[in-house]
Amino acid sequence: MSESSSAAPPAAGARAASMTRRRWTASQVARFKPVLFLLCLIPFLRWFYLGYNDGLTANPVEFITRSSGFWTLAMLLLTLAVTPVRQMLDQPALVRVRRMLGLFAFFYVVLHLLTWIVLDRNMDLSSMVKDVLDRTFIFVGMAAFLLMVPLALTSTQGWMRRLGMKWTRLHRCIYAIGVLGIVHFWLMRAGKNDFAEPILYGTLLALLLLWRIVRAWRNRRRSAAV
Amino acid sequence: MPLRPRYPRIPSSQITPEPVWQARRQWMQQMAGIAAGTGLAGLGATLPQVAGAADTLPPIAGMQPNPQYAAAKIDRKLTTEKDITSYNNFYEFGTGKGDPLDYSGKMRIEPWQVQVSGEVEKPRTFDLDELVKLAPQEERVYRLRCVEAWSMVIPWVGYPLSALLKQVQPTSKAKFVQFVTDTQPEAMPGLSDRIIPWPYREGLRMDEAMNPLTLLTFGLYGKRLPNQNGAPLRIIVPWKYGFKSGKSIVKIVLSETMPDTSWVAIAPSEYGFYANVNPDVPHPRWSQSHERVIGGGFFDPKVPTLKFNGYGEQVASLYGGMDLRANY
Numbered sequence: 377m378s379e380s381s382s383a384a385p386p387a388a389g390a391r392a393a394s395m396t397r398r399r400w401t402a403s404q405v406a407r408f409k410p411v412l413f414l415l416c417l418i419p420f421l422r423w424f425y426l427g428y429n430d431g432l433t434a435n436p437v438e439f440i441t442r443s444s445g446f447w448t449l450a451m452l453l454l455t456l457a458v459t460p461v462r463q464m465l466d467q468p469a470l471v472r473v474r475r476m477l478g479l480f481a482f483f484y485v486v487l488h489l490l491t492w493i494v495l496d497r498n499m500d501l502s503s504m505v506k507d508v509l510d511r512t513f514i515f516v517g518m519a520a521f522l523l524m525v526p527l528a529l530t531s532t533q534g535w536m537r538r539l540g541m542k543w544t545r546l547h548r549c550i551y552a553i554g555v556l557g558i559v560h561f562w563l564m565r566a567g568k569n570d571f572a573e574p575i576l577y578g579t580l581l582a583l584l585l586l587w588r589i590v591r592a593w594r595n596r597r598r599s600a601a602v
Numbered sequence: 603m604p605l606r607p608r609y610p611r612i613p614s615s616q617i618t619p620e621p622v623w624q625a626r627r628q629w630m631q632q633m634a635g636i637a638a639g640t641g642l643a644g645l646g647a648t649l650p651q652v653a654g655a656a657d658t659l660p661p662i663a664g665m666q667p668n669p670q671y672a673a674a675k676i677d678r679k680l681t682t683e684k685d686i687t688s689y690n691n692f693y694e695f696g697t698g699k700g701d702p703l704d705y706s707g708k709m710r711i712e713p714w715q716v717q718v719s720g721e722v723e724k725p726r727t728f729d730l731d732e733l734v735k736l737a738p739q740e741e742r743v744y745r746l747r748c749v750e751a752w753s754m755v756i757p758w759v760g761y762p763l764s765a766l767l768k769q770v771q772p773t774s775k776a777k778f779v780q781f782v783t784d785t786q787p788e789a790m791p792g793l794s795d796r797i798i799p800w801p802y803r804e805g806l807r808m809d810e811a812m813n814p815l816t817l818l819t820f821g822l823y824g825k826r827l828p829n830q831n832g833a834p835l836r837i838i839v840p841w842k843y844g845f846k847s848g849k850s851i852v853k854i855v856l857s858e859t860m861p862d863t864s865w866v867a868i869a870p871s872e873y874g875f876y877a878n879v880n881p882d883v884p885h886p887r888w889s890q891s892h893e894r895v896i897g898g899g900f901f902d903p904k905v906p907t908l909k910f911n912g913y914g915e916q917v918a919s920l921y922g923g924m925d926l927r928a929n930y
Contacts, residue, residue, distance in 0.1 A: 434689030434896050435752060498903040511887055569797045569868055570697045
């Protein structure tokens with residue numbers, strides 16, 4: 377877009393641009409969304425590519441289960457990264473990609489859950505109940521999934537409007553979902569005594585959450601000073 | 603999962619197609635029958651390489667199929683050679699299932715010696731060549747059940763471990779046997795991760811080690827063991843979870859007291875010394891009642907796990923009067 381969408385007179389606009397960086401407009405960000413959509417779909421399409429090329433290892437069910445779990449976590453972390461990135465770059469319009477990333481996290485978690493229901497538990501309800509109760513890591517994973525459902529359902533513009541401030545509070549659940557996701561991954565890897573990956577993603581999550589805590593604390597101090 | 607897929611990098615030319623090895627197996631069995639009938643013992647040693655130059659691993663000379671453990675005796679299909687050699691737990695090369703295939707190529711397996719010591723009358727160090735010829739090499743098709751709840755059916759080549767143990771004459775104090783896996787820091791990238799206090803150690807009670815099912819194993823699918831499967835020799839204990847079957851063995855130590863074993867040292871509440879396959883005793887973090895059959899269809903359900911992995915007839919008597927829940 378050649379012209380600034382700012383309503384301010386040109387002189388003021390120029391001064392603002394020199395002080396901050398040029399801000400992307402909502403429609404500029406929206407134009408990037410189809411590209412992002414396809415990027416987020418690549419992990420899913422890759423399974424079909426690997427499936428046709430004998431690349432899903434000797435245990436394809438395990439491969440798909442782990443891959444869908446990994447991409448759920450990756451999408452969750454990306455969703456949580458939107459706010460820090462848009463504030464650090466001073467690009468508020470980036471919030472426009474957040475819902476899509478969050479819904480992709482939900483897309484991958486649904487596939488992850490389906491592998492467990494259909495391929496691992498063979499759709500046997502009693503064995504699912506038993507598995508959730510017997511295995512801490514399944515319990516934690518299920519709790520994280522259940523928390524994601526209301527967030528996905530209320531992700532629409534309409535629900536945002538209807539819930540108002542309550543929407544913001546409800547969607548803070550994603551912090552708990554992130555922590556449960558890491559715990560789930562950690563407990564799963566405990567069998568291998570190999571925590572390199574859970575530590576890596578746990579650290580990323582901790583940084584994303586810490587950033588919010590520090591910012592909230594600074595804002596409070598600033599408003600107290602005023 | 604790893605960020606990049608570690609799918610097997612075996613060129614398709616390296617894989618013996620199923621019809622080829624099936625035909626070879628049938629041919630070998632017929633030949634063995636002829637050999638037995640005509641007194642031409644050892645004919646199996648001259649088997650041609652049906653798959654041609656693609657088969658790089660040498661065949662095990664003189665191998666004979668043991669009909670008692672023929673593939674037909676198992677109600678499940680043989681796992682393909684590709685799956686057996688590309689989906690492995692061998693943490694010396696990394697914890698990923700594809701790591702052993704990807705990274706075990708540099709393991710040095712020649713020369714190789716095995717030191718047998720401890721409670722024996724005749725402690726000895728054996729050269730691999732000696733060990734290979736110590737007893738007739740048999741092919742035995744065994745089920746393999748991993749503690750992670752997946753399973754395979756594998757045609758191993760080897761002979762009962764008892765043949766080796768008899769050579770060193772265990773003393774009356776010998777109650778246990780420990781197997782120690784080699785450590786080659788320059789060839790085993792996994793050793794830098796302190797996941798396991800290396801070297802990997804496993805063990806059996808003496809009567810378990812002497813059971814005719816316990817196989818000192820040198821090959822699979824008629825050929826020398828690939829590095830990722832524990833070359834040049836390993837233990838196979840088919841009624842126990844796979845981690846009991848130590849790979850790339852360099853030391854065998856007989857002792858009066860129960861030896862140190864790696865997984866018991868890491869997580870004693872999750873892994874026991876006995877580790878007999880038992881659908882009734884769950885792992886603390888998952889059920890052992892069913893298993894995923896490797897090589898099955900994508901939508902095939904898991905199948906029920908058999909007690910002692912289906913070898914109860916031969917081994918259940920070893921555990922008479924023992925509480926298998928307490929001794930998991």
